[in-house]
Amino acid sequence: MFRIRHCLLLFISITTFLQAQQPKKLNSSEIYESIQKLNVLGSVLYIAAHPDDENTRLISYMSNHLKARTAYLSLTRGDGGQNLIGPEIRELLGVIRTQELLAARRIDGGEQRFTRANDFGYSKHPDETLDIWNKDEVLSDVVWAIREFKPDVIINRFDHRRGGQTHGHHTSSALLSLEAFDIANDTSKYSAQLEHTEPWQPTRLFYNTSWWRYGSQEEFNKIDKSNMLNFDIGVYYPTKGMSNNEVASLASSQHLCQGFGRLSTRGTQQEYIEFLKGEPLDDSNDVFAGVDTSWNRIEGGSVVGNVLNEVEANFNFVNPASHLPQLLDAYRALQNVKNEHWKAIKTQELKQIIEACAGLYLEVSADAPSASPNSTVGLNMEVLNRSDANITLVSYNLSTLKNAISKNIPVPENQRLNFSEGVLIPKDANYTTPYWLNGKNTLGMYNVKDQQLIGLPETPRALFIDFNLNIEGTPLTITKPVVYRYSKPDKGELYRPFEVIPAVSSRITDKVFIFENDKQKDIEVTIKAGKDNIDGFVQMAYPENWNIYPQKQRIQIAKKGDVQNVIFTVIPPNQQSEGIIKPMVNVDGEFYTNELVEIDYAHIPYQTVLMPNESKVVRLDINKRGENIGYIVGAGDVVPESLRQIGYNVSIIQPEQISADNLRNFDAIVMGIRAYNILDELKFKQKFLLDYVKDGGNMIVQYNTSRGIKTNKIAPYDIKLSRDRVTDENADVRILKPDHTLLNYPNKITAQDFEGWVQERGLYFPSEWSEEFTPLLAMNDKGENSKEGSLLVAKYGDGYYIYTGLSFFREFPAGVSGAYRLFANLLSAGKEDLKPLKN
Ligand SMILES: [Zn+2]
Numbered sequence: 001m002f003r004i005r006h007c008l009l010l011f012i013s014i015t016t017f018l019q020a021q022q023p024k025k026l027n028s029s030e031i032y033e034s035i036q037k038l039n040v041l042g043s044v045l046y047i048a049a050h051p052d053d054e055n056t057r058l059i060s061y062m063s064n065h066l067k068a069r070t071a072y073l074s075l076t077r078g079d080g081g082q083n084l085i086g087p088e089i090r091e092l093l094g095v096i097r098t099q100e101l102l103a104a105r106r107i108d109g110g111e112q113r114f115t116r117a118n119d120f121g122y123s124k125h126p127d128e129t130l131d132i133w134n135k136d137e138v139l140s141d142v143v144w145a146i147r148e149f150k151p152d153v154i155i156n157r158f159d160h161r162r163g164g165q166t167h168g169h170h171t172s173s174a175l176l177s178l179e180a181f182d183i184a185n186d187t188s189k190y191s192a193q194l195e196h197t198e199p200w201q202p203t204r205l206f207y208n209t210s211w212w213r214y215g216s217q218e219e220f221n222k223i224d225k226s227n228m229l230n231f232d233i234g235v236y237y238p239t240k241g242m243s244n245n246e247v248a249s250l251a252s253s254q255h256l257c258q259g260f261g262r263l264s265t266r267g268t269q270q271e272y273i274e275f276l277k278g279e280p281l282d283d284s285n286d287v288f289a290g291v292d293t294s295w296n297r298i299e300g301g302s303v304v305g306n307v308l309n310e311v312e313a314n315f316n317f318v319n320p321a322s323h324l325p326q327l328l329d330a331y332r333a334l335q336n337v338k339n340e341h342w343k344a345i346k347t348q349e350l351k352q353i354i355e356a357c358a359g360l361y362l363e364v365s366a367d368a369p370s371a372s373p374n375s376t377v378g379l380n381m382e383v384l385n386r387s388d389a390n391i392t393l394v395s396y397n398l399s400t401l402k403n404a405i406s407k408n409i410p411v412p413e414n415q416r417l418n419f420s421e422g423v424l425i426p427k428d429a430n431y432t433t434p435y436w437l438n439g440k441n442t443l444g445m446y447n448v449k450d451q452q453l454i455g456l457p458e459t460p461r462a463l464f465i466d467f468n469l470n471i472e473g474t475p476l477t478i479t480k481p482v483v484y485r486y487s488k489p490d491k492g493e494l495y496r497p498f499e500v501i502p503a504v505s506s507r508i509t510d511k512v513f514i515f516e517n518d519k520q521k522d523i524e525v526t527i528k529a530g531k532d533n534i535d536g537f538v539q540m541a542y543p544e545n546w547n548i549y550p551q552k553q554r555i556q557i558a559k560k561g562d563v564q565n566v567i568f569t570v571i572p573p574n575q576q577s578e579g580i581i582k583p584m585v586n587v588d589g590e591f592y593t594n595e596l597v598e599i600d601y602a603h604i605p606y607q608t609v610l611m612p613n614e615s616k617v618v619r620l621d622i623n624k625r626g627e628n629i630g631y632i633v634g635a636g637d638v639v640p641e642s643l644r645q646i647g648y649n650v651s652i653i654q655p656e657q658i659s660a661d662n663l664r665n666f667d668a669i670v671m672g673i674r675a676y677n678i679l680d681e682l683k684f685k686q687k688f689l690l691d692y693v694k695d696g697g698n699m700i701v702q703y704n705t706s707r708g709i710k711t712n713k714i715a716p717y718d719i720k721l722s723r724d725r726v727t728d729e730n731a732d733v734r735i736l737k738p739d740h741t742l743l744n745y746p747n748k749i750t751a752q753d754f755e756g757w758v759q760e761r762g763l764y765f766p767s768e769w770s771e772e773f774t775p776l777l778a779m780n781d782k783g784e785n786s787k788e789g790s791l792l793v794a795k796y797g798d799g800y801y802i803y804t805g806l807s808f809f810r811e812f813p814a815g816v817s818g819a820y821r822l823f824a825n826l827l828s829a830g831k832e833d834l835k836p837l838k839n
Pocket of ligand 1: 049050052053167170
């Protein structure tokens with residue numbers, strides 16, 4: 001049990017201090033604020049679904065005004081969002097958004113927790129969300145967060161009573177919070193967790209309501225608020241020179257990849273929380289009513305509290321070091337406290353205060369930003385005491401070494417001590433990479449087996465150092481992670497976390513290569529050295545029937561960080577086939593197969609992420625008719641690029657360019673996903689599109705959501721969009737009209753074409769349509785009715801109108817052969833007498 005606590009707390013101290021800039025050193029005001037916080041033993045857990053859902057005004061108020069230990073539990077890492085600042089999407093976006101949350105918490109004073117839930121994208125209803133997430137696992141993780149953090153108060157961001165009216169992830173976060181509140185104290189629930197922690201009953205559960213929940217400020221003014229508490233979240237902090245809402249704006253402005261940078265606000269402002277569950281409220285407007293949040297809360301605490309309250313009441317801003325004797329008294333008394341939970345938290349806080357009061361400068365900086373296992377790195381330690389306290393450096397202890405290195409050197413006032421050590425990174429050291437990306441993930445869940453890692457925002461650093469000190473007769477250990485300190489002439493002094501990386505990594509530029517015929521293609525592989533003097537070879541793993549030459553290529557890279565590019569020629573088989581190609585780099589007898597992704601933005605610490613380096617190769621057996629495709633971009637997809645990969649000429653048509661003359665040139669017109677939800681112009685341009693069909697054109701409309709359609713005539717005949725979707729990508733597909741041209745010409749579509757689909761079958765299928773439409777396919781998720789609206793075709797005049805909710809936009813980038821073949825048939829509708837398009 002001790003080890004876990006140590007691990008979690010170590011982690012907290014590291015995240016507090018590890019930044020893109022110099023690790024934080026507290027000034028007098030900050031020391032004073034830390035002492036105020038040290039004297040509060042109350043805690044608040046705020047729960048929502050995504051990075052940027054959290055109300056930083058309230059988190060900052062709880063942390064900075066009430067001085068409570070405050071955390072934000074974001075069920076997901078926001079992998080499904082869009083990235084406004086760079087190319088990272090999905091898992092890599094989740095890494096950025098995790099760091100943005102940590103950056104926000106460094107400003108508002110909160111801590112950060114997660115569950116294993118994967119942000120799979122938009123979800124209309126909590127039922128659907130909880131189906132795609134593993135509800136039991138996410139609930140387990142919320143219970144785990146409550147048992148570990150032990151909040152007195154939980155505040156939900158979202159209303160559990162509003163299912164279907166907001167993102168399904170949002171309502172789910174509230175529902176899971178309610179359920180977890182009821183079972184976290186039940187030892188029969190998720191009892192395996194109790195090997196590592198204890199059951200816990202939070203005192204109260206609230207919902208962070210607002211006027212917008214009621215439609216308007218006016219409506220909100222009218223309602224009975226007797227079950228609500230309210231706070232002035234515009235309160236001013238003289239020690240910060242800022243109002244609470246200013247702090248909150250700075251914190252939420254860290255969500256830069258979501259475009260959340262915003263102006264700060266000031267002045268009085270009310271925030272409301274609605275009581276949902278737990279101990280009834282009294283008339284005090286106190287979120288902690290009935291909970292003793294003083295040191296008297298814990299046995300043996302009053303002795304500590306007496307000393308520390310005295311320090312707070314008479315704090316010496318000019319010379320905080322004058323409090324060292326009292327702080328050390330409190331530290332020793334704290335070690336006798338029985339409550340392990342508070343003892344661990346308060347010990348950590350108190351050590352940071354003692355360190356700051358003594359003006360201690362403790363740092364360990366590596367002579368390189370990274371190193372690979374089994375290589376040596378030089379560490380430089382700086383130890384400086386900027387007070388008149390008697391301090392001795394007894395020893396220091398590297399995390400890679402079993403025994404401490406004994407020193408027993410006095411640290412005289414303001415005399416810098418420097419030490420250096422060469423350290424061998426152990427052969428089995430873990431690479432610095434997000435732990436939740438190490439397992440095989442599903443659409444809904446990250447796979448993390450180690451219970452002690454679940455919930456942590458980051459992988460605990462492998463390399464750190466314990467400085468074992470004696471301060472005025474009291475032994476005290478202060479732990480520091482290894483950092484890399486460097487400077488740039490145009491930026492000044494900079495810090496980076498120290499990284500353990502593989503000896504070598506590799507990269508192929510594209511994740512999918514489509515071969516629409518049997519012509520060979522050259523692909524480039526980039527090999528990057530993680531250490532000096534790489535001498536080895538690279539070979540490619542590839543599927544049966546395929547060929548890649550040469551078999552092996554020698555790799556020689558002299559300098560760490562340099563790269564070597566090699567070209568391999570890929571020869572596809574004659575028939576349809578797909579598989580994975582993977583560079584395997586062999587150095588010193590060991591194979592390396594990962595890509596090392598670097599994420600470097602100014603507002604978050606530098607990150608490295610190891611991802612499997614593999615690309616899909618697809619040899620299509622595909623026939624096509626028609627050549628020139630007009631594409632009207634909707635919410636954004638890579639369908640145009642994918643169609644170009646298989647040899648079509650694709651022109652993007654701007655909505656304002658839609659005209660009879662313009663459309664006439666195309667063999668088919670394809671509407672991008674959700675085009676009718678977002679393009680206002682379609683209200684006026686739809687008639688040109690339908691006339692184009694009537695005159696013999698071929699129009700393919702991809703999915704739109706059922707609400708907010710810009711035209712009342714999306715199709716030439718009646719059609720009703722619904723929220724029907726089939727989320728199981730392996731759901732059985734039944735061919736309703738096996739003889740229909742669209743399923744036979746020019747490619748014969750069979751059950752095989754529905755194998756290997758990813759993420760889902762499709763979404764927002766029409767649920768009703770007029771008799772002119774022919775449904776071609778039927779499918780459904782387990783336990784649901786058969787859905788026949790995924791692919792509808794109608795003859796209109798001389799042309800064809802096709803509506804499809806099938807997720808071609810997801811299948812193409814994943815290189816799904818059947819999706820390409822079926823789409824080629826849709827594009828070929830009405831072109832039976834055309835000659836085949838030359839490959
Ligand atoms: Zn959200």
